[in-house]
Amino acid sequence: MAKRTSDRRMQVYGALLLLPAAVLLGTFAYLPTVATLINSLFLPGFRGSPPEFVGLENYALLIEDRTFWKVARNNLIYALGTIPTAIALALGMALFVNGRLPGRGLVRMAYFTPTILPMIAAANIWMFFYAPQIGLFNNLLGALGVTGPNWLGDPSVALTSVIAMAVWKEAGFFMIFYLAALQSIPPELEEAANLEGTSRWSFFWRVTFPLLMPTTLFVLINALINAVRVVDHLFILTKGGPNNATNLLLYYVYENAFSFFDRTYAATITVIILLVLAVVATVKFTVLDRRTHYQ
Amino acid sequence: MTDNNNKRIRLEGVSKVWRDVPAVDQASFEVMPGEFVILLGPSGCGKSTTLRMIAGLERVSAGRIHIGEREVTSMPPGDRGISMVFQSYALFPHLNVADNIVFGLRSRKVPKPERQVRLDKVARLVGLENYLDRKPAQLSGGQRQRVALARAIISEHPICLMDEPLSNLDARLRGEMRREIKSLQQRLGMTVIYVTHDQVEAMSMGDRVILMQDGRIVQDGTPGDLYNHPATAFAASFIGSPAMNLVPLVASRDGAAIEGEPRCAIAPHRAAGCQLGIRPEDIHIEPAEAAGVPAEVLDEEYLGADTIIRLRVGKQELRARLPGVMSLSGERSCRLQWTPKAAHFFASEDGRRLDLQGYDFAAARGCDSREDEAQTSTAHDGNYPPGVNR
CATH class of the missing domain: 2.40.50.140 (Nucleic acid-binding proteins)
Structure with missing residues (x-):
C-alpha cells in the first residue's frame, strides 16, 4: 500500500518535471498546428462577417492552383539541388580540415563563416555577386570575354542562382557536425586498415562513411527542414520572381497570408507542408535508421 | 633459412625526434625468425614509438629498419608484411566479428571462398566460432582481444607486432591470454615484438627482453639475464616484485x-x-x-x-x-x-x-x-x- 502511494508520488513528480516543456510545446507548437488545421477548413470573412466553414473547399482550390504546383515543383528542385550538394560539400570540407594541414584552424573558421552570417546579410552579399552589370560574377566573366547571364532576372537561371547561394550558406554548418563525428573516430582504425594495405578510398567507403551515417541522417533531416523552412534570402534576392520562377512553398504561404490576405488558404498550404515533411521524416528514420550503426 | 628471411627484423640506429626531444635515441637490435621479443619499459620510454616505427605508422627520424632482406624504412605500412594488435583493439564498431577478421583480406582482394576457409580456421583457433555475427560492442573485453588477435593471425603475415594488448583486461583474464598468445605464437611460428610495461608479462612470455629507458635501450637479453645480471640500477629496480x-x-x-x-x-x-x-x-x-x-x-x-x-x-x-x-x-x-x-x-x-x-x-x-x-x-x-x- 505504502509502495503504491510512493509510486504515484513518483509519477506526479515526473509529470511536474515534464510540465514546463509540455506547456511551451503545447502553446507554441501543437496549439498553432491545430489552429492552422481548423483555419484551413474556413473561408476568410470579409468586412467583419465571421469566417465561413467550407470543409475541404480550400484543398480543392489548392489542387486547381497552378501557381501552387509550380511553387511545389520549385521547392522540390530546390531541395534536390541544395541537400545532396551541401552534404557532399560539407563532408568533403570536413575530411579536408580534419587532416593534417597548415593553418587548419583558419581554414575551419573560413568554412564556417557563412553559417554565422545572418541569411539576410548573406543574401545581400550574393546580391552584389549576381548583379547583372556591376556584379562580381559578370565582371569576372566579362574579363574572360563572356557575357554573363542575368543571374536573378532570367527565369531559367534564377532558381539555380538561389540554390547556389543556399548551398554556400549551409555547407559550413553541416561541416561542423561531420567534423565532430570524424574526430570521434579513433585514429587506430585507420592505422589498422593501413597495415592491411587498405586504400584511402576503400577505407572511406568501408569504415568512415558507415561510421558517419548517424551524422548523415541527422544532417539530412535538418537539410530537408531547412529547404522548406528558410526563405529569408528570397525577400532580398528575387521576392519569388521572376514570374514565380524562384518562389518556394513557405514564401508562397507568406504571400497568401500577408500580401493577398487569404489566411485560410495560407493555412491550407501550411497543412500540406507539415504533412509532406512528416511523411518524409518518418520514411527516412524508418528506412535509414535500420542501416545506421549507432555507437 | 630463405623461407624465414622475411621474418627477421633489424633496426640500425633508429631514432625518433619530436621537436628536438628524442623519443627514441639510436635504437639498434635484431629480432630473429620465430622469436618472441618484448619491448619493456615505463610509460614514455619510447617502446611504443619504436614499435610504431617498425609498423610504419610513425616516420623514422634517423636510422634504418630492415625486414628480411628489404629495407622498409620509408615503405608504407601495408607493404611491410606485418600485422599488429592494438592496445585499444581498433575493431571496426559497425562490422560484425567475421567482417572485422576478414577486413584485411578484402583489402588485399583475397577471393571470397578462400576468405571463408581462412576465417573458419582462425575462428576455431581463437575460439570465436559462435560469435561471428556479433558486433564488437556485444563482446566482452577478452573476446574483443581475441578478435584483434584473429585479425592479426588471418593475414598470415610472418611478423606480428603487439602494443600492450592485455592492458585493458582484468588480472585473471590477462594470465589466461598470456599463455594463449604465447602458445599461438609457438604454434604458428610467428615473429612477435610485444610492447609492455608489465614486467610479469615480459618475464613470462619473452624469449628475449629489451628494456628501454628515456628512449634508449638499457639491456637486451633473456629474462634470466635481466633478472640475474641487471645491466643498470634501473634494470635492477624495474624487474622483480x-x-x-x-x-x-x-x-x-x-x-x-x-x-x-x-x-x-x-x-x-x-x-x-x-x-x-x-x-x-x-x-x-x-x-x-x-x-x-x-x-x-x-x-x-x-x-x-x-x-x-x-x-x-x-x-x-x-x-x-x-x-x-x-x-x-x-x-x-x-x-x-x-x-x-x-x-x-x-x-x-x-x-x-x-x-x-x-x-x-x-x-x-x-x-x-x-x-x-x-x-x-x-x-x-x-x-x-x-x-x-x-
Whole structure:
C-alpha cells in the first residue's frame, strides 16, 4: 500500500518535471498546428462577417492552383539541388580540415563563416555577386570575354542562382557536425586498415562513411527542414520572381497570408507542408535508421 | 633459412625526434625468425614509438629498419608484411566479428571462398566460432582481444607486432591470454615484438627482453639475464616484485658498508660510494646472535605464498621476501645474510653495473663492533670460496 502511494508520488513528480516543456510545446507548437488545421477548413470573412466553414473547399482550390504546383515543383528542385550538394560539400570540407594541414584552424573558421552570417546579410552579399552589370560574377566573366547571364532576372537561371547561394550558406554548418563525428573516430582504425594495405578510398567507403551515417541522417533531416523552412534570402534576392520562377512553398504561404490576405488558404498550404515533411521524416528514420550503426 | 628471411627484423640506429626531444635515441637490435621479443619499459620510454616505427605508422627520424632482406624504412605500412594488435583493439564498431577478421583480406582482394576457409580456421583457433555475427560492442573485453588477435593471425603475415594488448583486461583474464598468445605464437611460428610495461608479462612470455629507458635501450637479453645480471640500477629496480633493494654504500674501516651501519663491511673498499642491489628473496633473516648485517624489523606484510618484511639497516630500508608465514613478532632485531653471488653493485652516477664481488660475511662471524672479529673480516678481502669468483 505504502509502495503504491510512493509510486504515484513518483509519477506526479515526473509529470511536474515534464510540465514546463509540455506547456511551451503545447502553446507554441501543437496549439498553432491545430489552429492552422481548423483555419484551413474556413473561408476568410470579409468586412467583419465571421469566417465561413467550407470543409475541404480550400484543398480543392489548392489542387486547381497552378501557381501552387509550380511553387511545389520549385521547392522540390530546390531541395534536390541544395541537400545532396551541401552534404557532399560539407563532408568533403570536413575530411579536408580534419587532416593534417597548415593553418587548419583558419581554414575551419573560413568554412564556417557563412553559417554565422545572418541569411539576410548573406543574401545581400550574393546580391552584389549576381548583379547583372556591376556584379562580381559578370565582371569576372566579362574579363574572360563572356557575357554573363542575368543571374536573378532570367527565369531559367534564377532558381539555380538561389540554390547556389543556399548551398554556400549551409555547407559550413553541416561541416561542423561531420567534423565532430570524424574526430570521434579513433585514429587506430585507420592505422589498422593501413597495415592491411587498405586504400584511402576503400577505407572511406568501408569504415568512415558507415561510421558517419548517424551524422548523415541527422544532417539530412535538418537539410530537408531547412529547404522548406528558410526563405529569408528570397525577400532580398528575387521576392519569388521572376514570374514565380524562384518562389518556394513557405514564401508562397507568406504571400497568401500577408500580401493577398487569404489566411485560410495560407493555412491550407501550411497543412500540406507539415504533412509532406512528416511523411518524409518518418520514411527516412524508418528506412535509414535500420542501416545506421549507432555507437 | 630463405623461407624465414622475411621474418627477421633489424633496426640500425633508429631514432625518433619530436621537436628536438628524442623519443627514441639510436635504437639498434635484431629480432630473429620465430622469436618472441618484448619491448619493456615505463610509460614514455619510447617502446611504443619504436614499435610504431617498425609498423610504419610513425616516420623514422634517423636510422634504418630492415625486414628480411628489404629495407622498409620509408615503405608504407601495408607493404611491410606485418600485422599488429592494438592496445585499444581498433575493431571496426559497425562490422560484425567475421567482417572485422576478414577486413584485411578484402583489402588485399583475397577471393571470397578462400576468405571463408581462412576465417573458419582462425575462428576455431581463437575460439570465436559462435560469435561471428556479433558486433564488437556485444563482446566482452577478452573476446574483443581475441578478435584483434584473429585479425592479426588471418593475414598470415610472418611478423606480428603487439602494443600492450592485455592492458585493458582484468588480472585473471590477462594470465589466461598470456599463455594463449604465447602458445599461438609457438604454434604458428610467428615473429612477435610485444610492447609492455608489465614486467610479469615480459618475464613470462619473452624469449628475449629489451628494456628501454628515456628512449634508449638499457639491456637486451633473456629474462634470466635481466633478472640475474641487471645491466643498470634501473634494470635492477624495474624487474622483480617487490623491486630489488638498492642502498648506497659508504666507506668503513673494513670495506664498504651500508650507509648508517659501519659495523658490518659487506664489500671491498672499492665498492664505497656505489649502490648495493640485493633481491628481497636473496635476503636470509637470522637471529640477532648469528653473523650478518644487524637489522631491525619494521613491519611485515603477509601475501599468502610469502611474506614481505620491511627492515631497517642503518639509515636504509630493505625489503626481504620469505616463503610462507613468517612471524617475527616480538623479535625486533635480527641479522641479515646473503651469498656473495646475490649482491649486485652499481655505479652511483650512471647506475652502470660494476664487476665487484661482495664479501662472504655470513660464513665468518665477522660483522661486529668487536675488534678481533672485525679484523677477521678484513682478512676475507679477495679470499672467496672457489667458484664464486668471476
